[in-house]
Amino acid sequence: MRYIHIMPGASDLNTPRLVITLSKSMTDFISRIILYKENNMKYLDFVLMIDKNNHPCCPINNGKARYLLKNDKAKIINHEPVVIQRIDDYKSENEIRDIFELKIDSGYLNIGFSVSDNQHEYLAGQVELLTKMKDRLYTRSTLRRGRRNRLRYRKNKNMDYKITNNPTYKNGNEDGWFAPSIEHKMESHIRLAKKIMSWIPVDKIILEVAKFDIQKLKADAEGKNISGKDYQNGEMKGYENAATYVRARDEYTCQICKDKKGKNALPGKIQVHHIIPRENGGSDIPSNLICLCPEHHQKAHDNHNNNKLFKELQERKIPTFYKDSTYMNIVRWELFGRLQELCETEIAYGYETKINRRNASLEKYHYTDAVCIKNFKDTTLTKTIYIVEQKRCNDRCMETFTDAKYIDSRDGKRKNGNQLAYIRLSNRPSARVTQKEYIDNQRIYREKKISPGKRTFVKHSYCLKSGDLIYINTGGHKGVFAEYVTAQKVKNGGYKILFTYEGQTVDNPSITLKSFEYEQLRENKCEKIKIVRTRRGMIYRSVDRLEYESLHRDQYDKKQKAS
Known part of the structure; x- marks a missing residue:
């Protein structure tokens, strides 16, 4: 990406400023000329x-x-x-x-x-x-519940114990309390x-x-007007929950095969499907829900990445979320x-x-x-x-779980335990049903265990993290300020430190430290490498203003069209 910035002289401040951005592709140069009014703006940096x-x-x-x-x-x-x-x-x-x-x-x-x-x-x-703070909190809580369920000897968690001995069990919805993701x-x-x-x-x-008036935003998106009592008469008024409203909205009819199921028709009761799954950022708003019959609902959930029906549903109706508002x-x-x-x-x-x-x-x-x-x-x-x-500084507060690996007796491929487990089918009448006709038992295909499952905790912090600024004081890269990439163990018990810097002449510059030198680096006493700055929390990266704006011109054009 090249850009030419032509500034007017002191005598012609009223003439327009011309910025020419040249983008080089595989075949030709695409020239874009942006012309806007000069406002005598100057650019200057300070220390x-x-x-x-x-x-x-x-x-x-x-x-x-x-x-x-x-x-x-x-x-x-x-x-x-x-x-x-x-x-x-x-x-x-x-x-x-x-x-x-x-x-x-x-x-x-x-x-x-x-x-x-x-x-x-x-x-x-x-x-x-x-982003994805909510997903990380959900993963942590899932692992925590599983860990506590496996522990058989625990103190009684009756109400008196919760209130007197463990304040973390108090109701979170107190004055000044916010969800952890919002608090962050x-x-x-x-x-x-x-x-x-x-x-x-x-x-x-x-x-x-x-x-933000979210109801007004929704009404404008649908081409409707809202005022007065309309704010109290929402689309879900008179319904117990979103699922009940969606079934009534779609008239208990599958939106693919148009097969109509009665309100109390079991086991073929109409089912509610998330167009964008919750794991991909979807929510329970009615615009993200659609009615499907059990057969098409099961097909939509089979292998999302290569599922034609799943992709067609997403292209059919993409809901609008108002998380930021x-x-x-x-x-x-x-x-x-x-x-x-x-x-x-x-x-x-x-x-x-x-x-x-x-x-x-x-x-x-x-x-x-x-x-x-x-x-x-x-x-x-x-x-x-x-x-x-x-x-993020570390994953030390997060437990990681590695599933066991098995050989599938049907095709001889290597699969994890979650892929060969008890699967409750979506057409079951209730969530806790155990009848064989509503369960697909994949455990019988576990032929041989290759590796056992394990749970690990990060109990220590490494002295260097990706992006840390280091100073090389030896070798061919002596006197260079570089960014740390990763460390690899070598045969003699030392560590190979990989880094990158501007103007490097080799693809993967590195320096080797012995074990005692790496331990000295933890206290920043190593003679070969000095830690100049650790990148934790908020990392500041300097960018030229005009270059950044030329590279993000497409993003600016989209905002202009939206406004």
Whole structure:
């Protein structure tokens, strides 16, 4: 990907700015010309600074930072973003400065942030939040229940014991309680604010929130109008649950073969199928449910990846989920209250941001939304933005289960125990039925056990993780800052450390450590390798603003069409 950025000179500031993005494919070059109004916007990067007492100071330009480092008046304590610490008697309390504002564009999947005063923007970027948190919590709870069921000698868990001896059994729906997945996303906002406030003297936080009318969104998607009493007369009014409503909506008819089953017809009772399975992010909303007869329901669940019927159902009707809107409705005031404990906090709304962004002729990204929150006064934006990833520290709190392996007597292939187990068919009249006609016993095909099942726990943490920044002090790569990839054991008992860095001349650069040297590395006392920075929690990666926007132009075009 190549891009050419043509900026106007000082004499022709009113002429348009031209950005030509050239994308090279296998056959030809595709040229795209984007023309938009020049608004006299400048791009400049700053270096963050703290004093020797760890109090944040005003950011400085690159020239002053270079002077301080060259004259041993400061040292580098962070690389992305670059943060230096004064080692002389300079104090932040003696500075005369403007009010620094931290603007946060809260979200379900991404967080945009920007720190600025009346003239400059000093730090900008977006945080990519972790996904599948709910799936990890469900896996952990499943393994925990199985582990406790296998343990026969446990204390009695009657009600008195739960209340007096084990507070974890208290009702979670108390004041201030949130689901763990939602709590994690809120804490990510708080951690981001605390980290930035340790680098920059933030005086005010401005949080953009939104309130969504989900019923109105659903009605607009269906081409309907909703008002007044319509909010109390929803589609499921008068029905016990979603399954009952879906059966009545589809008139107890299979939506594939149009075979109609009576309400009490057993065992051929009509069944409710999830169009998008819950394991793939689906939910129990009526738009994700459809009626199928037992025969087609069983076919739809046989081998999802290569199932033609399963794919046809997904293409037939793709429901819309409102997880992000629901999340913002839940957390907006709680998030505002928690940020207010850190610093003075104000609320802003999305319509104000949209007006400011359009007036400034800025494209819609999370970090541009953040800088346009409330009043947009900046004439200088940062040339570098930071894409922040969240990296989990360890799996030590998660138990892992490895299933036993068997030889299938029918085809001689190797399969795990879950594939050759008791399978309750979907046409059974109840969940706990044990009649043979409703069970497919696959255990009889277990011919030979190849490997036993086992449960493992990660009880220690490794000294290096993928993405850690290390300094090579020996060999052909001496003096190189590199990112750690992985470690491999070698025959002599040592470890082969694989890493990568910009400008490398070989495909897989590596260095070999002996066992005692690897143990020294745990305390960062190894002479061959020094650990410069460990990548845990939020990982900041610097990206050129114009390059990032040129690479994500298609994403921007989709947002423009949607708006």
